[in-house]
Amino acid sequence: MAEGVPLSLFRRLRALAIAAIAMAGPFLTLPALGFQSASIRVVARIQNSPPQVLRIALTDEAGRDVDSLDPGCIYRIMVTVADSNTISDIMNLTVCIYEADSGLGHTDSPTCHYTYFWGSASFAGPDAYLVRERCSAPQDMMQGDGTWVFAVRLEKVAEYSGNWVVMALAKDDAEMASGSVGISVNRYISASISPQSITLSGAPGRTVPVNENPLALTYTSNAAVRLELQGSRFIGEDVPSFSLGPEAFIFDDDDKLGESPEISNPEMVLSQERRTFASDLPPGSAIVLQLFMHIRIPDPFYDQSYDGVIAFQIS
Numbered sequence: 001m002a003e004g005v006p007l008s009l010f011r012r013l014r015a016l017a018i019a020a021i022a023m024a025g026p027f028l029t030l031p032a033l034g035f036q037s038a039s040i041r042v043v044a045r046i047q048n049s050p051p052q053v054l055r056i057a058l059t060d061e062a063g064r065d066v067d068s069l070d071p072g073c074i075y076r077i078m079v080t081v082a083d084s085n086t087i088s089d090i091m092n093l094t095v096c097i098y099e100a101d102s103g104l105g106h107t108d109s110p111t112c113h114y115t116y117f118w119g120s121a122s123f124a125g126p127d128a129y130l131v132r133e134r135c136s137a138p139q140d141m142m143q144g145d146g147t148w149v150f151a152v153r154l155e156k157v158a159e160y161s162g163n164w165v166v167m168a169l170a171k172d173d174a175e176m177a178s179g180s181v182g183i184s185v186n187r188y189i190s191a192s193i194s195p196q197s198i199t200l201s202g203a204p205g206r207t208v209p210v211n212e213n214p215l216a217l218t219y220t221s222n223a224a225v226r227l228e229l230q231g232s233r234f235i236g237e238d239v240p241s242f243s244l245g246p247e248a249f250i251f252d253d254d255d256k257l258g259e260s261p262e263i264s265n266p267e268m269v270l271s272q273e274r275r276t277f278a279s280d281l282p283p284g285s286a287i288v289l290q291l292f293m294h295i296r297i298p299d300p301f302y303d304q305s306y307d308g309v310i311a312f313q314i315s
């Protein structure tokens, strides 16, 4: 039967690495004045082509290109993969976002390592950091390339560093390919203090702790922080001629003044100038720093409310 196939066509098909050809059936026998026609069926077994990660792009929620991420915000990572025998054989796609010093092989951690995965038509990843409803895979898997979108968010403690990597690994049914881009993670700090007002009791001329000790300064940061304090003069509400200067306020991280040796950071007298109370406080989430506040009560002193501002600056 194969002798019915033109030799040149047969060679061309072989050159294209098409594995097999076959006749559809015997030649038709037609009336003498008619014409002859033949058809063949081609069964193509194309060899696999390896996938290729063509492009990795990041945008914010407004669709703007970015190369640095704010912790806590949602971003889209778009990974374009090409495959010459179409992307229909892409089995899975892994996106890893990690701080380079921690390394690709590190286990997932909110501070330095996030792994996301697409496979079997669904997305997976750390629940708190993957926005599944905004992820998407290519609509048409019969194309030569397609773009997967991973919607992700990094934790607020994701390390402040210019040395992060977004790595994409695409795997078809036989081979794997990867691509990567470098990104930065921006600085993140938030802080609050409680209580918002303080009360004290004691005799004029004495140095007394405030009733609310210890004050709680709570902060979240993705890098080591410095705490600086600064105070205004506190003016009497009823009799403004009575006031408390910032030097009346003494801060410490333990409840004793003048102990020897000093426990942890030394006590600090407040000033109108910003002064460092502690530097190199560790990064982390919702870290509570206890502060003890004492007041030197002037003599004479008047029993009333005093208004002023103490600034606690974390940077």
Ligand SMILES: [Ca+2]
Binding pocket: 048, 049, 050, 051, 083, 084, 085, 086, 089, 172, 173
């Ligand atoms: Ca392939």
Ligand SMILES: [Ca+2]
Binding pocket: 252, 253, 254, 255, 256, 257, 258, 259, 262, 263, 266, 267
């Ligand atoms: Ca002390």
Ligand SMILES: [Ca+2]
Binding pocket: 252, 253, 254, 262, 263, 264, 265, 266, 267
């Ligand atoms: Ca201390």
